[in-house]
Amino acid sequence: MDLLAIWVLVCSTLAPTALLGLLLAVVLPGTLQRKTKIGPNLIRAAHAVAYWAIPEVQVLAIIVALLRLGSVVDVRIGAGFWFYSGMSISLFVAWRSFVLRPPQDSSAQTPSLP
Amino acid sequence: MNLRRRFFCAGDLNSAAAFSAAAAVMLLPANLLPVITTETSGISRTDTILSGVVELWHRGLRAIAVIVFVASIIIPFFKLVGLAWLIFKAHRGPGTKARRLTRLYAALDFVGRWSMLDVFLVAFLSGVVRFGAFSSVEPRSGIIAFALAVVLTVIATHAFDPKLLWRDHAGTPSAFPTHESPA
Numbered sequence: 001m002d003l004l005a006i007w008v009l010v011c012s013t014l015a016p017t018a019l020l021g022l023l024l025a026v027v028l029p030g031t032l033q034r035k036t037k038i039g040p041n042l043i044r045a046a047h048a049v050a051y052w053a054i055p056e057v058q059v060l061a062i063i064v065a066l067l068r069l070g071s072v073v074d075v076r077i078g079a080g081f082w083f084y085s086g087m088s089i090s091l092f093v094a095w096r097s098f099v100l101r102p103p104q105d106s107s108a109q110t111p112s113l114p
Numbered sequence: 115m116n117l118r119r120r121f122f123c124a125g126d127l128n129s130a131a132a133f134s135a136a137a138a139v140m141l142l143p144a145n146l147l148p149v150i151t152t153e154t155s156g157i158s159r160t161d162t163i164l165s166g167v168v169e170l171w172h173r174g175l176r177a178i179a180v181i182v183f184v185a186s187i188i189i190p191f192f193k194l195v196g197l198a199w200l201i202f203k204a205h206r207g208p209g210t211k212a213r214r215l216t217r218l219y220a221a222l223d224f225v226g227r228w229s230m231l232d233v234f235l236v237a238f239l240s241g242v243v244r245f246g247a248f249s250s251v252e253p254r255s256g257i258i259a260f261a262l263a264v265v266l267t268v269i270a271t272h273a274f275d276p277k278l279l280w281r282d283h284a285g286t287p288s289a290f291p292t293h294e295s296p297a
Binding site for chain 2: 001008060
């Protein structure tokens with residue numbers, strides 16, 4: 001079941017970290033102002049990674065698992081869970097606001113409406 | 115999006131249809147094969163997705179049972195039906211309901227990820243529950259089939275270009291925008 005472990009690692013840790021890094025790189029002052037294609041490429045990469053960055057689903061899975069275990073054994077939630085949940089919610093809100101109100105690329109031409 | 119054009123042919127419904135069909139095929143073993151084996155105090159129990167939900171319900175954890183049922187059975191099924199409907203409508207060409215169908219596409223795109231809940235649940239339980247002889251949890255082959263089915267539906271959604279609901283295959287935006295009356 002190594003496949004399962006790798007898949008969970010990708011979706012719950014690697015992809016969210018990559019998305020966070022890409023988002024930070026995009027919103028850094030100057031990234032989108034440069035004449036190079038680095039800004040649009042970073043945005044494209046972020047869109048590709050975002051499909052597999054699903055830490056909020058992992059949080060729900062942990063809650064369901066803890067409730068399920070809680071009926072059998074004594075379960076105490078550690079600080080890591082709260083930090084991970086905070087990260088998931090922040091990343092979710094950051095990504096949604098980025099997608100709904102994308103930053104304006106000053107070097108790109110604004111498409112004019114017909 | 116350029117990535118979509120790079121990996122799938124633009125304006126081509128075949129990729130989306132092929133991935134949807136593969137996901138539909140993969141959902142059969144995902145629902146029929148066992149996904150988890152739980153051993154508590156020497157009593158072993160093997161569950162499929164549905165029997166796991168029924169067990170949760172009987173143990174009184176009804177809210178969790180409903181969440182798992184919706185995420186693991188309802189969402190994948192409706193996502194595939196919705197995708198098939200979108201592909202069918204896009205194949206017929208642009209119509210007057212393009213706006214509503216695009217909303218359906220956005221909704222399918224958003225809810226699809228929650229199907230991964232059962233995969234994470236089984237992975238987390240099998241990693242955490244190690245109480246020696248008292249209790250253990252082992253993942254079974256059904257969960258791999260289920261994860262593959264979910265991944266295939268996500269790729270199918272990604273392969274589908276919602277622009278096809280608005281313009282015909284030659285690229286003419288003949289359905290733009292339907293709510294405005296011609297001057």
